[in-house]
Amino acid sequence: MKSPLINIKNLHISVSTFLPEQLAPEVSIFVPAAPATPSSGALTPPAIGEYWVGQGGLYAGIQQGDDGQLHHKIFAAADIGRFAWGEYGTETGATSKINGVLNTTTLRDADGSFPAAEAASNYTADGHHDFVLPSIAELFHASCHIPDSFAKETYWSSSQFSANHAYHMDFEYGWLDYTVKGNERVARPVRSLLIQ
Template identity: 55%
Template sequence: MNAEQKLTPPAIGEIWPVQGGIYGGIRQYPEGLCHIIFAVEDVPGRHAYGDYGVKVEAVSRTDGRANTEVLVGREGKHPAAIAAAGYTADGHADFYLPSIGELHHAWQFLPESFAIDWYYWSSSQFSAYSAYFMHFEGGWLYGLGKGVERLVRPVRRFLQ
């Protein structure tokens, strides 16, 4: 995409037509500054993080895409990551389970877009027995047992 074709995003918190969801703003990632898009809705059902008792390399607190690649590569052992990675919207199939940093970003800028009475899994592992979650009512971030079923909200990103 050249300079004349630059996309003009909507205001943070608004749906970005044809981009797959709600615009969350710009964040720094390994590949550069990216627009972040949160799915409009949760993946149906509740999902466990998975792989209880196993320490995996999904430890980034900022890069959910990298974490999700690790989790999905564990051959069906991470239902929340699999559910997020399988999500599609507006023709985009590059969604992933957000890191705890990405969920915290959503809590800061898009809290009204999430269920306040439930917990959301992040892709960031806390320990062999727990992973980080976000509770949108009070903004709590903490580790929770990987076998517990919680909500999943997919996210995607692309270079600005």
């Protein structure tokens, strides 16, 4: 008698089924993230001196505020006119040398007329309504980082020096000084984005 070619004592068979998506090659899908909020550190600024698309102006770099936190500084792309500072002979409380938001808010809430601060706070760009008249430190920051973006003019800050005088920055000679509030000087709004 001939022996069988295959001798099977125990046979175990496993069958697996695959879903169609398991057979498809691996594909990476890019899903864009939701836009960052303006106060988010996730925003990526352009190079200093370039227009920051969607943010309303020229990027002037990062500056530390009086709160110790870091802020992106964005200046309007152009001057908005010549104005008097306003209210000669009046102490206003807008005395911060660093915080243009605080100074401009103080001037807007004060009795009297403050044309440079009013014009700056009424300025809008790229849908942003949070522009202010810069403090003297913010103007100095601009003179260090984006001086060629300014005319060779004297610009008002929102920082009061005294009842009769306010600080200004001269972009022709680099002088930081003060002058009579009734004099007309150029205004250039700024906005800040907190880096978190």
